[in-house]
Amino acid sequence: xxxxxxxxFAALRxxxxxxYEHELxxxxxxxxxxxxxxxxxxxHFNNLDRGGAVYDxxxxxxxxxxxxxxxxxxxRTVEARPSWLxxxxxxxxxxxxxxVRPDGRVCFxxxxxxxxxxxxxxxxxxxxxIMALAEYARAAEESELLxxxxxxxxxxxxxxxxxxxxxxxxxxxxxxxxxxxVPMLMLNLIEEVAGDxxxxxxxxxxxxxxxxxxxxxxxxxxxxxxxxxDGSCLDxxxxxxxxxxxxxxxxxxxxxxxxxxxxxxxxxxxxDMVRWSFENGWDKEHEGIFYFVDAEGYSPVPLEWSMKxxxxxxxxxxxxxLGYFLTGDAGDLAAFEAVDRYSFxxxxxxxxxxxxxxxDRQGAVTHRFKGAPYKGCFHVPRALWLCLxxxxxxxxxxx
Amino acid sequence: xxxxxxxxFAALRxxxxxxYEHELxxxxxxxxxxxxxxxxxxxHFNNLDRGGAVYDxxxxxxxxxxxxxxxxxxxRTVEARPSWLxxxxxxxxxxxxxxVRPDGRVCFxxxxxxxxxxxxxxxxxxxxxIMALAEYARAAEESELLxxxxxxxxxxxxxxxxxxxxxxxxxxxxxxxxxxxVPMLMLNLIEEVAGDxxxxxxxxxxxxxxxxxxxxxxxxxxxxxxxxxDGSCLDxxxxxxxxxxxxxxxxxxxxxxxxxxxxxxxxxxxxDMVRWSFENGWDKEHEGIFYFVDAEGYSPVPLEWSMKxxxxxxxxxxxxxLGYFLTGDAGDLAAFEAVDRYSFxxxxxxxxxxxxxxxDRQGAVTHRFKGAPYKGCFHVPRALWLCLxxxxxxxxxxx
Numbered sequence: 001x002x003x004x005x006x007x008x009f010a011a012l013r014x015x016x017x018x019x020y021e022h023e024l025x026x027x028x029x030x031x032x033x034x035x036x037x038x039x040x041x042x043x044h045f046n047n048l049d050r051g052g053a054v055y056d057x058x059x060x061x062x063x064x065x066x067x068x069x070x071x072x073x074x075x076r077t078v079e080a081r082p083s084w085l086x087x088x089x090x091x092x093x094x095x096x097x098x099x100v101r102p103d104g105r106v107c108f109x110x111x112x113x114x115x116x117x118x119x120x121x122x123x124x125x126x127x128x129x130i131m132a133l134a135e136y137a138r139a140a141e142e143s144e145l146l147x148x149x150x151x152x153x154x155x156x157x158x159x160x161x162x163x164x165x166x167x168x169x170x171x172x173x174x175x176x177x178x179x180x181x182v183p184m185l186m187l188n189l190i191e192e193v194a195g196d197x198x199x200x201x202x203x204x205x206x207x208x209x210x211x212x213x214x215x216x217x218x219x220x221x222x223x224x225x226x227x228x229x230d231g232s233c234l235d236x237x238x239x240x241x242x243x244x245x246x247x248x249x250x251x252x253x254x255x256x257x258x259x260x261x262x263x264x265x266x267x268x269x270x271x272d273m274v275r276w277s278f279e280n281g282w283d284k285e286h287e288g289i290f291y292f293v294d295a296e297g298y299s300p301v302p303l304e305w306s307m308k309x310x311x312x313x314x315x316x317x318x319x320x321x322l323g324y325f326l327t328g329d330a331g332d333l334a335a336f337e338a339v340d341r342y343s344f345x346x347x348x349x350x351x352x353x354x355x356x357x358x359x360d361r362q363g364a365v366t367h368r369f370k371g372a373p374y375k376g377c378f379h380v381p382r383a384l385w386l387c388l389x390x391x392x393x394x395x396x397x398x399x
Numbered sequence: 400x401x402x403x404x405x406x407x408f409a410a411l412r413x414x415x416x417x418x419y420e421h422e423l424x425x426x427x428x429x430x431x432x433x434x435x436x437x438x439x440x441x442x443h444f445n446n447l448d449r450g451g452a453v454y455d456x457x458x459x460x461x462x463x464x465x466x467x468x469x470x471x472x473x474x475r476t477v478e479a480r481p482s483w484l485x486x487x488x489x490x491x492x493x494x495x496x497x498x499v500r501p502d503g504r505v506c507f508x509x510x511x512x513x514x515x516x517x518x519x520x521x522x523x524x525x526x527x528x529i530m531a532l533a534e535y536a537r538a539a540e541e542s543e544l545l546x547x548x549x550x551x552x553x554x555x556x557x558x559x560x561x562x563x564x565x566x567x568x569x570x571x572x573x574x575x576x577x578x579x580x581v582p583m584l585m586l587n588l589i590e591e592v593a594g595d596x597x598x599x600x601x602x603x604x605x606x607x608x609x610x611x612x613x614x615x616x617x618x619x620x621x622x623x624x625x626x627x628x629d630g631s632c633l634d635x636x637x638x639x640x641x642x643x644x645x646x647x648x649x650x651x652x653x654x655x656x657x658x659x660x661x662x663x664x665x666x667x668x669x670x671d672m673v674r675w676s677f678e679n680g681w682d683k684e685h686e687g688i689f690y691f692v693d694a695e696g697y698s699p700v701p702l703e704w705s706m707k708x709x710x711x712x713x714x715x716x717x718x719x720x721l722g723y724f725l726t727g728d729a730g731d732l733a734a735f736e737a738v739d740r741y742s743f744x745x746x747x748x749x750x751x752x753x754x755x756x757x758x759d760r761q762g763a764v765t766h767r768f769k770g771a772p773y774k775g776c777f778h779v780p781r782a783l784w785l786c787l788x789x790x791x792x793x794x795x796x797x798x
Contacts, residue, residue: 057634114572115571117570171517172515174516235456237455299768
């Protein structure tokens with residue numbers, strides 16, 4: 001199958017390894033180290049302007065959890081720098097002191113000093129908190145926190161399939177449906193909490209793999225964001241909606257399980273998700289990956305559908321590199337290189353560090369800030385770190 | 400004050416009257432008459448593709464109420480065509496049969512056959528329902544419905560200043576604030592329900608005028624979307640946010656009350672709101688009015704901030720023409736003509752009727768549909784109808 005040779009992979013390493021390392025350790029991480037910490041109340045600011053100035057002191061907890069996870073991960077897997085663990089600890093302390101409520105719900109946003117501003121009727125904040133808790137527990141060697149992460153994972157499993165449990169109302173006219181976000185999030189959460197010790201979650205992992213597959217339709221080569229409970233397509237714009245970056249991210253979440261479980265069928269499905277979503281999501285006119293695409297060519301209803309966001313490109317970098325690493329397929333390599341070129345030309349900001357987050361369809365920066373309610377220390381460093389890990393290994397087709 | 404002459408206004412009428420009449424009666428109204436009605440379940444579809452095909456059968460109730468209001472208004476003020484009253488009646492029957500709940504809340508979206516899909520934690524659907532009810536009651540001469548509209552207006556007055564009453568949770572860390580949307584909506588709602596019989600609402604109107612004024616800051620010549628209860632500026636992106644189209648719309652709502660009450664001070668404030676918002680909102684590089692602008696030049700957080708939406712341009716057409724009608728000021732005329740030129744070049748669609756709703760910053764159409772969850776039979780026909788009304792009168796500076 002593999003059309004590439006070990007020499008090809010060595011050449012790839014030469015082209016990318018140092019550049020990614022430099023980007024991660026000289027541009028991205030220092031940006032957050034310098035500008036995120038709140039010296040007064042602890043925890044981290046996430047709303048940072050181009051150069052790092054805080055333009056809004058509101059703390060968004062998705063971002064707090066993700067930063068803690070990222071710095072704990074670096075401490076454990078890259079280098080045990082005390083300053084990295086301290087970054088993680090500060091965010092973890094802030095969350096545990098202020099954001100986690102007695103009923104297990106976690107605030108979406110808070111004032112700088114930790115008073116609640118908003119609580120979402122979704123469970124994402126909780127999931128990012130649990131990821132942070134598990135990774136921090138391992139980094140700081142606090143087994144009590146790891147036990148807590150396992151307990152909360154059980155709660156999430158109950159909430160994930162029925163959001164009325166977290167106050168999301170249900171109405172009679174709603175179409176029964178399933179969002180890709182839920183099984184993919186649970187796949188990642190189980191990986192992060194349990195890792196290789198997933199034995200007791202085997203049934204849950206299989207269930208998530210089964211549910212993810214419902215969104216992947218070979219006949220249209222589309223990954224639908226929302227499907228009927230039996231996997232069939234729904235009518236209307238929601239049913240036709242695809243989010244290429246999301247499907248690509250779900251693809252590599254699934255690929256990690258395919259490798260861990262040794263399941264070639266799942267490996268193929270994960271590759272399909274990534275390849276089809278890139279093919280359907282890449283803007284042939286202006287380059288870059290669309291935020292949303294209607295599977296039948298209608299105008300997607302979200303106003304920002306044609307914008308180019310940083311995170312789908314981060315996900316695509318790693319997903320395609322992983323595909324190439326596993327298969328040696330020239331198409332995966334070409335996709336990786338196209339996304340790399342676009343991202344480093346458009347999103348990277350060598351002058352101030354980190355990446356811009358939002359471009360218009362033509363690729364011009366529309367928002368100069370580096371951090372926002374939904375952009376923090378997460379997608380860029382995670383993708384660079386994951387790619388670096390791969391580039392330091394021998395590809396699967398090495399022999 | 401007036402730099403214009405009666406001859407100038409006559410020339411303006413020559414340039415615009417027939418074109419606007421043609422646009423309203425040959426392009427916009429026929430589009431909705433042909434494509435909106437649901438022959439099976441009654442009421443109207445609002446999610447219509449460029450040529451009018453229904454791309455989503457979900458009925459969004461903001462749009463249902465607004466269409467009923469618009470066709471009732473045409474029936475009463477333009478021509479008593481039975482088909483127009485029938486359009487209004489069909490929407491009104493659908494709403495009363497399915498959307499209005501026993502507690503006074505009105506569904507935001509429903510299936511085509513009237514089963515609830517979603518209920519917002521905001522009171523806009525209710526307000527558009529009441530506007531529809533009042534105007535339809537007058538058109539159909541059903542005094543019982545008008546009495547009901549008056550009763551619901553009382554309820555809205557209670558809900559408007561405290562949305563926790565409709566299930567919107569309040570959190571300790573929220574900054575006390577007031578949104579421009581609320582007093583402006585109440586100003587328009589009282590105008591629509593009570594009209595010239597506003598005697599018993601005099602105190603409420605004065606209170607809305609007072610609250611609107613809190614958003615209008617002469618020192619920065621900005622109209623802030625959200626301010627502290629005493630009118631001072633709030634920190635952060637929310638406090639710096641301006642929505643030029645919204646402020647321009649609020650400006651003409653206020654101007655109607657200034658004229659009705661004979662208040663030159665309010666007339667001046669209403670003119671300021673429109674002129675400053677246009678000055679700050681007009682894109683000097685690519686033309687058109689931005690959706691959102693940060694008062695201090697930061698990147699607005701909403702992803703779609705730099706897009707050009709149809710409705711701010713509709714509001715600006717009428718607000719500037721009204722300003723010119725009242726003052727004869729050449730600046731108001733120039734603004735009106737700039738918005739007219741941009742709108743008819745970019746939004747109008749002579750081929751299929753109605754206007755496109757969404758353009759990118761450069762002015763290219765991003766969404767081909769004519770109707771959507773937030774775009775229906777409202778801003779375009781209302782603006783054209785209001786402008787036509789003015790063009791048929793003698794300007795204030797006529798003598």
